Amino acid sequence: MIEKRTADVIIIGGGIMGCSTAYRLAKLGLDVIVLEKKEIGNGGSCRNAGGVRQSARDPKELQLAMYAVANIWPTLSEELGVNVEYHQKGNIRLGLTEKDVKILENHTAKSTKVGLDVKMISGDEAREICPYMSDEIIAASWCPTDGHANPLKTTLGFYKRALDLGVTFISGVEVLGIKKIKGEARIVETDDGDYEGGQILLCAGYDSRRIANTVGIDAPVERQVNEVLVTEAMPHMFDIMLGVAGGEFYGHQSEHGSFVLGGNSGLQAFTSNTDHFMTNSLTAPCISRGIMKYFPCLKNVKVVRTWAGYYDQCIDVLPIIDNIKEVPGLTVAFGFSGHGFGISPAVSIALSELMTTGKSTTIDISQLGYDRFKSKG
């Protein structure tokens, strides 16, 4: 068999952006190769707490979230033939102090302004939605149309459907750079030789910056550690997505019954560990203390594992989704800053339109351009 090395589109990165966009492009009849350094969904795609959230999002990317929640998530399991465990039972963000209430009110005001159904509720109303909370909770913000899904199954579901539609995935291949041919991005150089595409989509999470640099494109994105703890399965307690104003933890109870709860110790930004997905000894205790403040009834629930992943944290905490004008043929999607999972099904629609028509018409992503970063004065 002759090894496939050329396609209409070469996608760099086998995460949820790469898998879902490959799926959409293949549906449009394009021939696609996806290159992945490690395993499918190895980065942030499989290392997040599964929030499908519109609340507390920047209005610049809110459209992506609202489109995904309204049009894609509810039927995604049927579309992919894989149960993505989507539950749209709302997102509650809890507050213990007056200071917390201010934070929540601020978010709520911003979101309602752009038409999202979010409101402030009292501690008692919050306890009605979820009776397992501490009596100490005094208020919460509540977005009934938010929810959560299983990021592992969603990523691999997109991957499976893309395979079914004829996409070739090649894993274990590290991209070294992008090469232009006659003014256009055409060649993807790898440790396994060159791959050639009519167009190239770069969606390799944090690695995107290094690869974009090879054609002179840069973006202010850095790597940040994110950690999550997962508990044993417990009897079904709640369906909602959880967050807290103080940011101690966030997460949900999965369909399986385990709690998937993320958070940080406050020291993540300056971790010495940059080579491995490695947890820090302080983080899980810190998340646990956060949980105990809001849900003391979870005291005896056992943690069975913790894991770490990386955000590709952009300076304005917003993704970069754009066709690169100076490098025709190159499209990028990275810098999702830790909240890309929920919008990924919509991002892939925007990307497929960008790559086939030159413009994202269904969803407005005009404020997520690669050239938006300016100096301070």
Place this chain on the structure above:
Amino acid sequence: MSEKRIAEHPILGEYQKGELVHFTFDGKDVTGFEGESIAAALKAAGVMVHRYTAKEHKPRGIFCAIGRCTDCVMIVNGEPNVRTCITPLVEGMVVETQYGVETKEAWEASHNEKT
């Protein structure tokens, strides 16, 4: 003494055991020796099934007996998923067969709800 207990062993002689204690298994009064594993006391009392699984509702019991496999978990003093093979027996313990991750009553209640 239960015939399942080894009265005298050719190499180990007589086993050093703690005090005789009472505990309950699914509401029934059972005796065992303080400090031995809950699983050992149950085994001596002839109990084979520690739990029924969540998905297929199949019985499980002791498998590795050293705390690795977590097959022998039960509800102990109200807490689910307790590894009985490495948890020492204490007077008055309340040990229950685990259904999924719940007691029989809770499991049946939630199961009937669903069907």
Place this chain on the structure above:
Amino acid sequence: MAKIIRTAHTEPFVEKPDDDMIICRCEEITKGEIRRAVYDGMSTMNEVKRYLRSGMGLCQGQTCQRLVQNIIAAEMKMKPTEVGMIQGRSPVRPVEIGIFSNNKTDVKEE
């Protein structure tokens, strides 16, 4: 990780008589489900784990890891040494949230 080229199977999935045998005891994942996941494109220990939850239960793969490695390898026609392994994650034994939260020696005083 070795290079793996993944394309959709052209042959239909073939069931085997022992497909209903449980492999991952904690999560009750059968041999058939693992074989089917490999057929669906899951090609490594991690991918199968993420797709099916095999090795994600209470024992964290301590009982089934070798078995799953062997099944994936057989389906992929690779050596078990080539399909990867489950990452050991802390805590390597289950620990209560309450116990995790108890030690406060490293907490900043307010």
Place this chain on the structure above:
Amino acid sequence: MKRHELIVIGAGPAGLSAAIEAKKSGMDVIVFDENSRPGGQLFKQIHKFFGSKEHHAKERGFKIGESLLAEAEELGVKVELNATVMGIYENKEVTVKMNGEVDHFKADKIIIATGAAENMIPFKGWNIPGVIGAGAAQAMMNLQGVKPGSKILMVGSGNVGLVVSFQLLQAGCEVAAVIDAAPRVGGYGVHAAKVARTGVPFYLSHTVIEAKGTDHVSGAVIAEVDSHFQPIPGTEKELDVDTICIAVGLSPMSQLASNAKCDMALIPQKGGNVALLSEYGETNIKGIYCAGDVAGIEEASSAMIQGRSVASHVCYSLGYITEEEFNTKYDSYQEALGKLRMGMFAPANKGRNDFTVTDEGYPISKNLLAKGYMTEEELENFPAYNYKKAGVHPIIECTQNIPCNPCQDACPKKCIKVGENITMLPQIDEEQGCIGCGLCVASCSGQAIFLMDETSDPDGVLISFPYEFLPLPEVGDKGTALSRSGAPVCEAVITDVKKTKVMDKTAVVTMRVPHEFKNSARFYKPV
């Protein structure tokens, strides 16, 4: 944060030995173990170990555990029990669950000595209560004093399967059969022989295909397998058992090494997923070491030496011993390890099945490999079996090159010679006179030495054999003599029962049988 120069994870044979070695040099060392008692799996081991004196040969595992503990205690090694190491983080930080909280510790060096976990094979019904690991059976009967079942099928004829089968018999259980998918017994022939002579049948090239029952095992279906290990239809056999015991090897319990992000690989010769180690046992993360089964499956005897060897490198790298001292220690440990790693069952020979003769050139018994016992014809090839003399004298049915020599040390008359290379077969020195003390019989960890006296008793031949069961026969008892396969041979009368402290619970029982059964009668069953 609490800090120690060395943290050892696991107080089993490797971990304790490492801690002892380090403490001796003056190092500040702490050992964590998740169990409520130290010793690892040693306390489940109630059989006598192989090796030579320096390896604690002919001592029982739990006794070795006790003396290791005593040594550690004497030196003041700090062992924290009920202390579960949960994770290893950057900069050699360790989190430990103890006393109801999570404690943080740092160390200059960490030795991971977490041991092994049992392998499993899946088959229909393998999740029914009553299907258990061989280690589970050991834990229940040897630690808790509870019988794992009453009628047991042992799956696996490696040393664990054979040793545990024997222990099940000692605990008063019935072993219905020992089976193995391989065409040959995997463990030491002597271990197989002592099980076979009690009457336990061996089914080689057989696998278990189903555990019968709903909420507990009520039977087991086994079948013969072809050369690809596939069951042959029509060969199924149902055994009446209530317990199926799985003994198909061990895997290194290497989660902590993986958690620490050491470079890992699946290495079948080492038994599973292991950290890649330097010759001194160090992982690619400087200062993190592995010792014992977690570094590669071997025996407890090797684990103890490995623990010391690895710790000696730690001592050297922290400046507690000189390079010269380290080299001397390291070489002596490697030499001791080398002795244990010789012979047909050496780690380097794992999976080899092409041995046809012993190192001495004697043909290897095919029957021993296929059925667990030898035929008289096969035994005749071995001089130590064929030894003949008036009066009492030993006959030795030790026919494989395994690293073991206590018989040589046991004989007060120096009748038995193994020599420098401890895997060589014992020879009987004709110049020396056997006095029939039975110490060789009791000292043989493989229970392969017998005493024969064809001339002293006019009513028959006297055969002495090792006996580790209850009740112990008494002089004058009448029973049935059994053959090497456990088949009844003839009537036997007990003429002597020796049980001294030095024999360490292995009684030497003498029975009288008619002359014509002198080469077939090897065991005894009370009526």
